[in-house]
Amino acid sequence: MGESDGASKDVGLISVLRDVLEELGASNSQALAELVWLHLDHSLWAIWLPVDGRGWTAVRSAGSRPPAPEVPLLWVQATTAAQLDVKMHSADAVLVPPG
Secondary structure, three states: OOOHHHHHHHHHHHHHHHHHHHHOOOOOHHHHHHHHHHHHHOOOOEEEOOOOOOOEEEEEEOOOOOOOOOOOEEEEEEOOHHHHHHHHHHHHHHHOOOO
16 A cells, blocks of 8 residues: 555445445444554554544554564554554564564
8 A cells, every 4th residue: 555556446445345345234434444454564563443533543563473462562543544544554573673
């Protein structure tokens, strides 16, 4: 995600997911479609849907260990799914340097 060609594919995927969710009767199909889109690219993150205008929230362990009570966590928040995506990518880049 992030390149213009990739961004148009992301918009297309979100649109298709939203349409399918609407057909299934989902009440917030746009947010659910964006959630699926985020999870496909950020499987190590737990993501909360926005509620009552609070925005998007995501959390993951701050290292390579799986989540546990003693493991530090990294939290990010944003007002849109796209902004959350950018913040999650930035955090991942710091935690897992390219190698």
